[in-house]
Each structure stands twice: as C-alpha cells, then as structure tokens.
Amino acid sequence: MSLELQYSCITNEIRVTVQPPFYVDERSTPHKDRYAWFYCIKIKNNGCLTVQLLKRYWKLIDYTGKVDEISEIGIMGEQPILRPGEVFEYISGTYLNAPSGIMQGKYEFISDNSELFEVKIPLFSLDSPYMNKRPH
Secondary structure, three states: OOOOOOEEEEEOOEEEEEOOOEEOHHHOEHHHOEEEEEEEEEEEEOOOOOEEEEEEEEEEEEOOOOEEEEEEEOEOOEOOEEOOOOEEEEEEEEEEOOOEEEEEEEEEEEEOOOOEEEEEEEEEEEEOOOOOOOOO
16 A cells, blocks of 8 residues: 655645645756646535635745745636535646745635635645755
C-alpha cells in the first residue's frame, strides 16, 4: 500500500485537497528565473447546503521571501455550484521567480441561504529540481 502525500483541510464543511504539485520543466526557464508548476485541487461539499464558489485568493511566497498575491473571480472563468456531496476538480498552474516556494489561499463561497463564508486552501510546497536543499 503506497501513501501519496496530499494537502487537505476542511473549513465550513468544505474539504479542499491539493495533490502534490509537479514541476513543469518544459514551461520553465531557470536561466531567466522562471519556474513553473501544475497542481490539481479537489473541492468537496460535505455540508447540507448548496454552495457557490465566488472568488479565490492566493498568496505565493518564494524561498527568498518575495510575496505575490492574486485575487480572481471564480476558477478559470467558472463559479461552480456544489450541492451536498458534490465535488469540483481542476488543474491549474503557477510561476515563481525562484526555484522553490509555498502557496496558500482561500476561496469565498455563498450558500443557498445567502451567507458568505471563506474556505481555506491548505499551504503547499513548490520545489524544483534546481533547488539543492528542500526548505519546505
């Protein structure tokens, strides 16, 4: 039985699971300090209300301490609706100007009773083969 590392947390009855990000060599240019990763996220509604994802917010911190913040409506143009028990999955990517860093964030949802609430995205590590030490 193999155990695959994943990052997961539950906030307000919404489970967010991030599969380990993978470094994308063909989209990276290390000599220009541009490093790329893909990641897969699964969002599951464990609650009893229907919810809709409205916004997402990301904070990226590279190993030098440089912080980038991103705020967007929905996910890649979608604002998915999740009924109780439903799952939404997507694959996305990011770039850093350093070979290693971390990402964390949150989603903003609205429930079918018009309550706005936030859901945490677990912190996860971005490490490339160009980093000799794994700081995360």
